[in-house]
Amino acid sequence: MLELRGITKRFPGVLANDNVDLRVEGGELVALLGENGAGKSTLMNILYGLYTADHGEILVDGEPLVLGSPAESIAAGIGMVHQHFMLVPVFSVAENVILGVEPTGTGGWINRRQAARSVREISERYGLEVDPNAIIEDLPVGLQQRVEIIKVLFREARFLVLDEPTAVLTPQEVDELIAIITSLKQTGKGIIFISHKLKEALEIADRIVVMRAGKTVGEVLPADTDENQLAAMMVGRPVELVVHKDKAQPKEPVLEIRDLTVLDDRNTIAVKGVSMTVRAGEIVGIAGVQGNGQSELVEAITGLRTPLAGEILLAGDNVTLASPREIHRRRVAHVPEDRQRSGLVLNFTVAENMILDSYYSPPFSRGVVMDWDAAHDQAEHLVEQYDVRTPSVDVDLSTLSGGNQQKVIAAREFNRDVQLVIASQPTRGIDVGSIEYIHSRIVAERDEGAAVLIVSSELDEVMALSDRVLVIFDGKIVGEFDPKVTTNAEIGLYMLGSGAVHETDGADLARTVE
Amino acid sequence: MNAPMTEDVNKPPDDDRDPPVKGVMDRITGIGSRAWEALLVPALALLTALIIGGIIIAISDVDLLKLWREDPGEAFSETIALVGRSYQALFEGSVGSTNAISETLFAATPLILAGLAVAVGFQAGLFNIGGEGQMLIGGMVGLYIGFTLDVPSIVHIPLALIGAVIGGGFWGGIAGLLKARTGAHEVITTIMLNFIALFLVDYLLKSSVFQQPGRRDPISKSLNATAQLPRIFGSSYRVSLGFLVALGAAAFVYWLLFKSSIGFEFRAVGYNPDAAKYAGMNVVWLYVAVMGVAGALAGIAGANQIMGLPPYQGSSGFSGQIGFDAIALALLGRSHPIGVVWAGLLFGALTAGGRQLQGAERIPIDLVVVIQALIIVFIAAPALVRSIYRIKGGDETGEQLTRGWAS
Missing domain, CATH: 3.40.50.300 (P-loop containing nucleotide triphosphate hydrolases)
Known part of the structure; x- marks a missing residue:
């Protein structure tokens, strides 16, 4: 013993x-x-x-x-x-x-x-x-x-x-x-x-x-x-474990992807001709086992990776070759898959991380002169609003727990007025209280009229959050499901590639499982 | 034990990593809430280095070693006296008189400038070993402007310095461009560019454009008097306007790194290039910019080597290894502009005091270099000093003086 x-x-x-x-x-x-x-x-x-x-x-x-x-x-x-x-x-x-x-x-x-x-x-x-x-x-x-x-x-x-x-x-x-x-x-x-x-x-x-x-x-x-x-x-208090959301009210398409093909770092084709549409006011979830092209897909949409072929339209504009800055300027929030590797600078303070992708514009800088007071105010405000537990906004981000680091990203990305939210593994490695909060923020973004794309390997999360679920396997979208009428087991089969493979195309995807 | 903590008062600890003591020193400022410790450790490093340096001085004296066998008591007091006299000479030669202080500042000037060039690179995760080459090229441009133009000082000096900035910046920028475009590691390219600059300068100094008429060795024409940096404490003291330029450069670097959005990008790319890319920063352009700024600073250091001291001529290898000393200096200054100024002053003092030491006690100048090296060893390894003096706390994960050596 x-x-x-x-x-x-x-x-x-x-x-x-x-x-x-x-x-x-x-x-x-x-x-x-x-x-x-x-x-x-x-x-x-x-x-x-x-x-x-x-x-x-x-x-x-x-x-x-x-x-x-x-x-x-x-x-x-x-x-x-x-x-x-x-x-x-x-x-x-x-x-x-x-x-x-x-x-x-x-x-x-x-x-x-x-x-x-x-x-x-x-x-x-x-x-x-x-x-x-x-x-x-x-x-x-x-x-x-x-x-x-x-x-x-x-x-x-x-x-x-x-x-x-x-x-x-x-x-x-x-x-x-x-x-x-x-x-x-x-x-x-x-x-x-x-x-x-x-x-x-x-x-x-x-x-x-x-x-x-x-x-x-x-x-x-x-x-x-x-x-x-x-x-x-x-x-230490009652927690909502179920995501509460009303029925989605999808409006105009915000993100349209057509026949997108993307290479991975080893120059093999990771995304094989994916087409999909995300409309304003809906949450689309991409379910898939890690390594089936979802990371490359997100990187292509956010400008971090240049697609080999295909088109990405954002609110009707072709942004296939746009830079990450350009995508950011077009009111896209991106919660990256690996927060420590790419979403945050751990040796920067909380305040510095809060302005990591908007530092170049007013009120945080004019010309090249940073306004640290403005950055400070913003950080204090966001820390309070998003309940980030930190002794101050001047401590290194590395001293915060994983959940609080994720909240810093959420605060930074969701605070802006955005038309598209892309969140990869939004709650990976974080605790119940924070998950509840981040989920409610994502739903709130949808209800405020943003299009939301969720990528997660946690099937429960995708099912709970999404209004539509797309399953990605081997770089292709192999099925579309309504989470309210589909079981995890059914989707699980498709995630493993053993569902009836049916390549979907375009915006009007049909449900493929009967 | 203390009262149990409540969530409202104490933020929950982060139990997924080391205790939340990591921090301020690692942020390379060396200044802030732990200022006391930030000063204590370097001070103890200095003390330790001086003690070990003293031992080395003592055992390098052959007569003294013989005396130990004959009369240990006498030898002991002799040793104390010798070490005491040595450090007295070092002290007097560096800060003991107005002239000594002038000599310290004079020696510190190019060291600070070149140290800044390395520190800017470190801040952005780049290891700039190219200070030598950037000094040489920048210096040559300054030199050319210095002996060709015939304008008043007030115009001539700034023009020559701007020329040096452009020359050094260009040379540094090449390494940045190579890294950005081809991925060639800056350590390799800057070392190679040093050699190219060294021999290019030798070639140029023997060309008719630069070479002093009547000379056959690589010696340039003299600067016009209007391009010579004026002495700021009067003509009998060698410290020149260059020192003020160096302080100004340090202030500029501080502003650039911590007050401008460019510096925000430099530091972001230095700590985490992936996050910088994610945040929409142009990482490729940043590598060029960082190396350009670094090269520009080294370029001023190079110009100072010609414009700041007689005979106001360019000669072979006029950078005098300062570009290499600058690496140690930037480490010592924790890559922070203020730290670099202090480190430059310390190195300047050791250089100036070292000359006195050499003259008074006939101790080889090499020993001064040994003491310098000892100080760097102890300061670069704060954990070592902490363990010697059993100082608790500090960063348990080890401190990063620089980043990106292998990036």
Whole structure:
């Protein structure tokens, strides 16, 4: 049994963990729920020895653990699968697994054959199928995660911490992961599963512990609770989990795409002759497994990638070759897929990020002279309006939690008067309270008359938000659905390319599934 | 423990990354809410470097080493005295008299200008090693204007400096253009452009356009008196108008980086080119602009090497490695214009004091360079200083002095 008792950790200005207790037994899965910033990761970093607690103790089978030493934690059988994988991309699976604990023979040579054998053994025992000789960078994210799990098992962990393991996975990969976790449980491993996805926690946990603002605020059994109650515990107030929206009132077409063909970075065709229309006052969702051309499609629309062929019309004007600045000027809001990579400058302050794409025009600059007072006022105003939790608008954006970073983008993009909103993965990796807010903003944009295009690999999100759902597979739109009369399973089939493939064309797309 | 926090008072911590102490120093200003620590660490770095420098001075004296075997007590006091005298000389030579201060400012002038050229690049994520070449080309244009035109000083000096700005800016811009158009890494292209400039200057200095009549070596004609930078503390002190130009350039760079939309773009592209592109910035043009501005600043440094000191002539390699020293200086100044000014003054003081040290104690000038290098090592590695003096806090993720070395 693994037990954390009275863990307290203070960082300058914040009490990250306040007298937290947590217990997990062998063969048990405890879901640790909480919003970003609730103190989950701090707690786990203390468990793993990356941070030292100010107070409290950790017991493994009743034996106190030396705190603040990852080596001790590993020796005590604690293993951690981080949200961001700690793998060497150019090494093979086996090499990554043995990294740091290499089986060496005489003369210090690494015994690769033995390494591969160990990997295979673990793979078989827990149903973690992966080729020991594959190179990490060639593997999809789901398999990379498996390698992380194998790494932990190779070090003979008895208690596994999985930090938001499903955040980066496709729905299929999530199912596979859940199967793996179940088999781990059966072999007696204790699992702490960190998440902010309520459904998942309810589905797989034996016990659910909820943290808020550094404290454990409750411990419940999945059978005794539901999503609403959990969300309220996490956020501290009742949360709307369903998107409330009236029936769409589509008006004139705002975005029209005709036979668009786009290359990806490797110069292979990623978008294969897509045609679609998004009208003012409607939300169109694009569902698809990551890597089926949706990123390239969005980049082409927003001017970040030049299409190979086809046309993009914005309010009737041809903008196929327009620059990102030109698209921005034409009142298009863009919430990019990967906020940290392209939507934000983490080393800039909140205020600087709030004007990142409008800095060049009044009131933020006149000529080339910046008006930082105007930028400040704007940022203060937006921080308040969008409830961005930040000590001030002058701190680096990197100090904000993921959800708050996303709110900065939402505030910046939705604040303007726009005719088209393009949002990719608008709620990826953010917590319930923020999701509710961002969803309501997106619906509000629609009701104010904007055309909205949502791209998400979270099928639930696409289904909840959209008035129409298009499914993209292998660079083509393979079906159009009305989310009110279609099931997730049906769309899931199309996302995997096994629906009745029907290439749609033009604005008047017919429903293809009967 | 303290009272439990409430959501209203304390913003929730960000538990997905390191504790929220990351920050101000990393923002390269070195000034702000943690000003105390920002000054403490460099001060301790300086102290540590001087202590180690003292040890090196002591063990490089052969007679003193012999004395240790014969009379350790005597040797100890001799050592203290030697190190004391050495640093006294260093101090006196740099700030001990009006002339010493003048010499410090005089030496600091081109260092500040070239340091700014490197710092602007760092701010935009570019590693400008081309200060030497940009100085040479800028200097040559200034030189040409300086000996050809016959106009009053008030016109002549600005014209020559503008020429240097254009020349250096052009040379820097080439590297920017190559990066923007072909993706050629600026480290490679600026190094190569340094060689091209070096030998181009040698060639030009021997051409009839530039060469001093009657000379066969690469020495240029002398500037007209109207193009010589006037001395600001009177004719007996060497510090010239160039120093004020350098301060003005630092102020301009500060304005450009932090008060203008161009600087906003420079810094955005430096931190995150993808986000800059997303925000509609023209990343290709920005690379050219950044290198152009950097080259222009180095160009002024080059012109100062000719217009600011006798014999007011161009000679082979007149940039004098300052373009390379500028890299260390920009690092020391954390790529911030104000930091660069302070770092330039420190380097200037070490240079001026070093001459005195060499003269008074017959300590080789190389040792001064060693001490300079020690200071840079300690300042560039604040974690090292912190661990030596057990200063807690700071940025646990390690500080970034520069960005984009490999971009």
